[in-house]
Amino acid sequence: MEVTADLLVNALISGILLAGFYAAVSVGIGIAFGMLDVVNIAHPAFIVLGAYVAYIAHEMLGADPIVTAFVLSPAFFVLGLVIYRIYYYAFERHGQESLRSLAFFFGILFITEVVLILSFGVDYRLVNTSYSSTTWRVGFVDFPLRLVVPFAVSLAMTLGLHFYFTRTFFGRSVLAVAQDPLALQLMGVNPRRVKELAFALSIATAGVAGAFLIVIQPVQPALGRVFIGLVFAITVLGGLGSITGTMVGAAILGIAESFTATFFGPSWSPAVSFGLLLAALAFKPTGLLGR
Amino acid sequence: MKARWFTPIVFTVTLLVVALALATVTNNYFYTAAYIVLQFIILATAWNILGGLTGYVNFGSAAFFSLGAYSSVVMFSLFKAPVPLAIPVSAAVAGLVGLGAGYLTLRLRGVFFAIATLAMSEVLYTFVVNWDYVGGARGAYIILQDDPPFGFSNHTQYLFTVMALMTAFAIAVARYVETSRLGRGLAAIRDDEVAAECSGVPTLRLKLISTTVSGALMGMSGSTFPYFMQYVEPTSSFSLSYSVNAIAMPLIGGMHSWAGPLIGAILLGTIQQIVQVTVSSAWNLLIVGVLLVVFVTLAPDGIMGWFDHWRARRRRS
Amino acid sequence: MTRKHPRLAAGLHSAVQLATGLLLAAGLASAHAADPLKIGFGMSMTGPLAGNGKAALLAMEIWRDDVNAKGGLLGRKVEFVTYDDQTNPSTVPGIYNKLLDIDKVDIIMSGYGTNVIAPAIPIAMQRKMVLMSLFGTDVNAKFKYDGYFQIMPNGADPSLGLVNGFFEIAAAMKPKAQTVALVGADAEYPHAALEGARRSVKNHKMKIVYDKTYPPNTTDCAPIIRAIQATNPDVVFVASYPPDSACIVRAANEVGLKTKQFGGPMIGLGYAALKTQLGPLLNGMTSWELYVPEPTIKFPFIKEFLAKYQPRAATEKLDPLGFYLPPYAYAQMQIVGEAIQKVGSLDQGKIAKYIHANKFSTVVGDVSFAKNGEWAVGRPLYVQYRGIVGNDLEQWKQPGKAVVVWPASLKSGEHRYPYDQNRK
Helix, strand or coil, rough: HHHCCCHHHHHHHHHHHHHHHHHHHHHHHHHHCCCCCCCCCHCCCCCCHHHHHHHHHHHHHCCCHHHHHHHHHHHHHHHHHHHHHHHHHCCCHHHHHHHHHHHHHHHHHHHHHHHHHHCCCCCCCCCCCCCCCEEECCCCCCEHHHHHHHHHHHHHHHHHHHHHHHHHHHHHHHHHCCCHHHHHHHHHHCEEEEEEEEHHHHHHHHHHHHHHHHHHHECCHHHHHHHHHHHHHHHHHHHCCCHHHHHHHHHHHHHHHHHHHHHHHHHHHHHHHHHEEEHHHHHCCCCCCCC | CCHHHHHHHHHHHHHHHHHHHHCCCCHHHHHHHHHHHHHHHHHHHHHHHHHHHHHHCCCHHHHHHHHCCCCCCCCHHHHCCCHCCCCCCHHHHHHHHHHHHHHCCCCCCCCHHHHHHHHHHHHHHHHHHCHHHCHHCCEEEECCCCCCEEECCCCHHHHHHHHHHHHHHHHHHHHHHHHHHHHHHHHHHHCCHHHHHHHCHHHHHHHHHHHHHHHHHHHHHHHHHHHHHHHCCCCCCHHHHHHHHHHHHHHHHCCCCCHHHHHHHHHHHHHHHHHHHCCCHHHHHHHHHHHHHHHHHHCCCCHHHHHHHHHHHHCCC | CCCCHHHHHHHHHHHHHHHHHHHHHHCCCHHHHCCEEEEEEEEEECCHHHHHHHHHHHHHHHHHHHHCCCEEEECECCEEEEECCCCCHHHHHHHHHHHHHHHHCEEEEEECCCCHHHCCHHHHHHHHCCCCEEECCCCCCHCCCCCCCCCCCCEEEEEEEHCCCCHHHHHHHCCCEEEEEEEECCCCCHHHHHHHHHHHHCCCCCEEEHHHHHCCCCCCCHHHHHHHHHHEEEEEEEEEEEEHHHHHHHHHHHCCCCCCCEEECEECCCCCCHHHHHHHHHCEEEEEEECCCCCCCCCCCCCHHHHHHHHHHHCCCCCCCCCCCHHHHHHHHHHHHHHHHCCCCCHHHHHHHHHHHCEEEEEEEEECCCCCCCECCCCEEEEEEECCCCCCCHHHCCCCCCCEEHHHHHHHCCCCCCCHHHHC
């Protein structure tokens, strides 16, 4: 394959746009898994749930999926609160939680899938927005709005979360809670409350990522499963415990995928992505930005 | 019961059960369903040798299973290898990959190890998809034209018997690992790896032995799969359900001894088989999901944990 | 032993329970085996292909109700025994052994797609059962089973028959197409189609300039389309499954793919879901279809069938058009039903012989079978989408939107090229 400036720049732009979507999909795991040590393997199922909610709102009211997602994010937040409650009483109270909770979240993943199948059927669903079929062209570079809009919103969301976690008292207490819950308690903060709210926030991001998903590609109830590997790869690759880590991981995998597809053969892109992750783990076991 | 009696007893019991089944049950459905349950017993037992005993969570059981299956495919394509020859080769290949994976990843602690096994699974999957000799994405056919050996009336019964013997073998190995010095070393790693290392336990070597043994047993469980299906393709052999079940079954049964995965696999595997042909529809996924949630929330140490707890209480009273 | 080793005992106890449970199930089921004629199969009701599987199931149920309304088969009421195969081949041996040993069904059918058909064939062979199967690609090539039949209309050399029309259209362009880009998803069916495409390209003396596959769950296909565009092919051939069909179509529009002919056997473009959702993005594409409401396509009773199917599909949230799989799912039942009726018994050998020897008039037209169980003469359609406006479903029920450009005998319009000038 001949490498031209055209292909190179477009591959880079495509990769960055894809990374925006990947960041939105993974940021919830970045919070739940990276900061709180909750192995929420059901996260992608909540993303698919978000996609269906956005789909329904679009069908019934003609609402834009992304707007819907933000309007309904409190509902996802509450869902997150409920799940964390169950999780807390079942596992965290007893310690040794991460392994058993894995099976728990698998159960939640299956249950969510079934709920989706029973309420929406098994057919593929997709939403056409006003910007779905528009592509901006700057010189020879394509900017399909189908990806640009989710990218922009995702960037705003992840940056917002980043500043929230690094600049506010609550955010910092989230970062502290995994390290030293006792110290936090001494400061008059209830660690459980902190984790609960942070987890709920992570589920709220799943709702938004779901809206992106249905704008970008057709969705069916079992789609969540294919994202499990990807979201964990992204969070671990960048390094746990920070939103920037997730963003870096998403950027690397997005760009790697786009370059592999353009210059080598798309079939190899999973091997390249996960090979990168393995190499990163062998080289720096805590991820690129890990502490 | 002395340790040295365990293996002969397991094998004798297995042979008796198999003989009883072959003598009384004629419908093939029993053998196919039992084959799948036995396959999960091996997977769960193998997973527990690493996951239960050392606390290292292998998320890539499907990859080891597929390594076994695809080794058989290669052996069959090369020279129509019979089942008894394919099994040790599959186990050896998967064991070697287990060893290699152990070398590369065992420095990783906890979740990082789990993610690394998941990544390894994806990489292997991509290789199989792009490897035309084993059929690539189209899958491979293993067409059994001859009658099954040793006078079995059909292949399903033959493979069921082979699977039952492999299950006995896996349980014997698991029990040996658990009760030997190796097992005590592994338990020390689970409880506190640093402390174990400081007190002279050769942690790396022990962990490598257990990744190898665990990988080999998983490969063994997959080795007969192509003969059983007569068709293998990568998407289903690398299916998430193998990895999930391999973790969920020991969790449900209890991870601290060989009996836990056995009970968990029998219970969950049988329920899955029954649900599949009774409540057949989206509801079967729901039942499995609810079971997972209910079991891990209500029985924190699995069924064996429950049982031990109950026994301890009875002794006290 | 029991006292000292309760764990072992518990394990054994469970094993015995499993055995007795299964035996009990066997006994109960056989007690019910009374009058009705039972037809059993697994079908994708969950998993990635469930949308198709459930639509096929609905079509088959419509057939069952139609037949029962006319008094059943051999004077017996027809009953279905169905299980969810979860779109997963490893469930298939269990399902079919259960169907045959415990449910004692009289006839088996396959699930949807090669992956679940392949593991069912050895079981059918072992029990000497006729297996009428639904949309597998050349599955019988390895088994060579004479009781195997397949309803996808690609002809005796299925992977070639599936794609040949596409390249005949390419060869008929003036000037004749010279260079071809092939791309497809990493899954069974697209790989089979690509294999056929390579042969067809060779037969037509064209040159392959790009030949790659991609993972089925690719999110953004623009890099693939750009890499294809960089080779500047006359023809772009795509073999894909539903989610990536959408991915490729959108990417082609976003990148502004410039080529003379673009399309191929892209599964999903036949369903209402993708037809309505992609809408005008499909304009100009040359795509494989199995039924379109063009005046040249005169299948007997298809209108009556669709009139029954469409309202039920709408309430069950299934493919509301039913142009792709459902008519063929119905037709395969018609064939099996007719064979049973004519043979006058459930003798599997005779049924197989009858199906091999006769021509059937079905809802998808006349069908007769080749030695390998495929259609003796294939009849895939290649259509060109035209004048699609917006995302309205009703327009797809009108003629002139998916114009048949191949085969010549069913043509309802001329192929317009190049693709990029007919996109609007």
